[in-house]
Amino acid sequence: MISDRKLDCLGLYCPEPVFRTRWALDEMEPREVLEVIADDPATEGDIKRLVNRLGHELISLEVNEGEIKVLIRKR
Numbered sequence: 636m637i638s639d640r641k642l643d644c645l646g647l648y649c650p651e652p653v654f655r656t657r658w659a660l661d662e663m664e665p666r667e668v669l670e671v672i673a674d675d676p677a678t679e680g681d682i683k684r685l686v687n688r689l690g691h692e693l694i695s696l697e698v699n700e701g702e703i704k705v706l707i708r709k710r
Contacts, residue, residue, distance in 0.1 A: 636694060636706055638670035645674050653681040660691065663709045671705040678703050
């Protein structure tokens, strides 16, 4: 899937990736897709909770060799 916006959070640690994800989503239009890449292990759970709390759609979440890639569709 092609994202409308990419957010690189590599090297950032909790709570920075989830804060930046929230800010990016706030700036986006409904139905746009945000791709987040991070390497802080806490990001996986934090992003899931954020997406659920805000009512957006978690399209995918992949963890590969310590790198987390998340696709979120804004509702």
